[in-house]
Amino acid sequence: MSANEFDNVSVINHPLLQHKLSYVRSADTTTDNFRRLVREISHMMAYEITRDLPTEKIAITTPLTTFDSPVISGKKLCLVSILRAGTGMLDGMIDLLPGARVGHIGLYRDPESLEAVEYYFKVPEDIQDRLVIVLDPMLATGHSAIAALDRLKEVGVTSIKFACLLAAPEGLRNLLAAHPDVPVTTASIDWHLNDHGYIVPGLGDAGDRIFGTK
Template sequence: MSSEFTVISHPLIQHKLTYMRSKETTTDNFRRLLREISQMLAYEVTRDLPTETIQIETPLAAIDSPVISGKKLCLVSILRAGNGMLDGMLDVVPAARIGHIGLYRDPETLEPVEYYFKMPDDIGSRLVIVVDPMLATGNSAIAALSRLKESGASSIKYVCLLASPEGLAALQRAHPDVPVMSAALDERLNEHGYIVPGLGDAGDRMFGTR
């Protein structure tokens, strides 16, 4: 059974994504657009958060009104490009806990190599939202999700900007219980493991290191 996959086709997201894809877009505008899209993705991925009712007083009357229930969620960034999405999501859920997974892709094997892992101690009792702009080969995402599960995470969602069919299929095979959300499903991977048409290397474009 494959995991749930959702493409968020909101016109504002697609509009901003078009300009992110353009090779003419400057580093500062790329960074701004990524943050803005991430804010909108945060709304979608948190749509089913549980709520409870509390009583408050408005300036006019007492009212029973909903608030988010349970522990604050945890946003996990796959370094380094994931931090661009993390910033936007924190604009929407500023009280979220934060975890980081440091992975780099071996240029020869395309396999992920872990160099950093830091999570809240009670990761098992929180909804974990993993963010990384590009789901390319899927190897880094699979490794990150496996590591989180080993650390006790049981409720996980994965959010990206672009996904390739190959990477999505690999992730769904490895982690069929993890819902995946993306702003677009692109055509394919090229021989170097980059998404086509894609937008290039998201980390390089975000940090100006291309």
């Protein structure tokens, strides 16, 4: 499915990223390799999602001369991981953005209603002054992502982006209806959700595969 069907959605089609994503999907990929690949894909996504960060010029002295060179301006951004699977993407993002502040939102999906239930929320005190990138490998029904974005807006965050490895069309529609102002970056828009709310073809349960719990 194409991102052209959705406003404010970017799909990263880089061949190297898609190559790695294929092995992330494979049921034969071991826990250690799955974790490594998610981290590497997150590196690549970090480049794309931060493409429009503001910059300013400062004086730099090279071995040959002094000149004005660009650096990222303003307060450092904040990465917010939706627990627990978002931790796998967080590790990769921090590799490239070591100065970023970090927040965590603990959500679990009620098995009957598929609605998101919050059990933990910890973010920087000045998060409302920062660009926030919310991380969750899977955008399935969209309920967890919507709940996380609702919560962040409640504490005053106005600049937010959302990043995921895979998105279902149903989840994208729900998320964009609830938060049309939040850009979404993903590596793939998959086919659909099954009767249990899992993304097809998907990659299974991202949390279980990252942490080896199943």
